[in-house]
Every structure is written in structure tokens, then in C-alpha cells.
Amino acid sequence: MSSQPLDFECPRCARPASQATYxxxxxxxxQLRARFEGDGRQVEVARYEPKMNVVPNQVATKD
Ligand SMILES: [Zn+2]
Structure with a gap:
């Protein structure tokens, strides 16, 4: 029974899909897998940017 695939709309492309899990x-x-592998590094770099911006700001506030 639980092995019956679900019929639903893909949450990403809104096209009908039939899978065991939603x-x-x-x-x-x-596409998501290719994105994770390709953009994984860009996300990490973007995380560092705010951190580096916080330090100069705190120093400038002290001035
Ligand atoms: Zn889709």
C-alpha cells in the first residue's frame, strides 16, 4: 500500500508528478543537484561577505 506512488504537482515546476514521496x-x-554542486561554493563565499562587513562597521562605530 505504502509503495503506491503519490500523484501531486511538483512544488518547483508545478507540473504533475508521480512519486513515492512528495x-x-x-x-x-x-536541476537542483546540478545547482547544489555548481553553486555550493558561491553560497559559502556569500556567507563570508557579511562577516567581513561587520568588522569594519564595528571599528568605524568606535571611532
Ligand atoms: Zn518539477
């Missing part, structure tokens, strides 16, 4: 369709999962 989530992005196979097509979207493919």
Missing part, C-alpha cells in the same frame, strides 16, 4: 519531480531534482 517533493521536486525527477526533472527538478536533476
Amino acid at each position: 517533493g521536486p519531480c525527477a526533472d527538478c531534482r536533476h
Whole structure:
């Protein structure tokens, strides 16, 4: 019974999907995986930017 696939709309592309679990369709999962692998480093770099901005600001406030 639980092995019956669910029929739902993909939350990402809104196209009908049929999978065992709710989530992005196979097509979207493919794109998401490529995105995670490709943008993974960019996200990490973006995290560092605010940190570096906080330090000069605190120093400037003390001045
Ligand atoms: Zn999709």
C-alpha cells in the first residue's frame, strides 16, 4: 500500500508528478543537484561577505 506512488504537482515546476514521496519531480531534482554542486561554493563565499562587513562597521562605530 505504502509503495503506491503519490500523484501531486511538483512544488518547483508545478507540473504533475508521480512519486513515492512528495517533493521536486525527477526533472527538478536533476536541476537542483546540478545547482547544489555548481553553486555550493558561491553560497559559502556569500556567507563570508557579511562577516567581513561587520568588522569594519564595528571599528568605524568606535571611532
Ligand atoms: Zn518539477
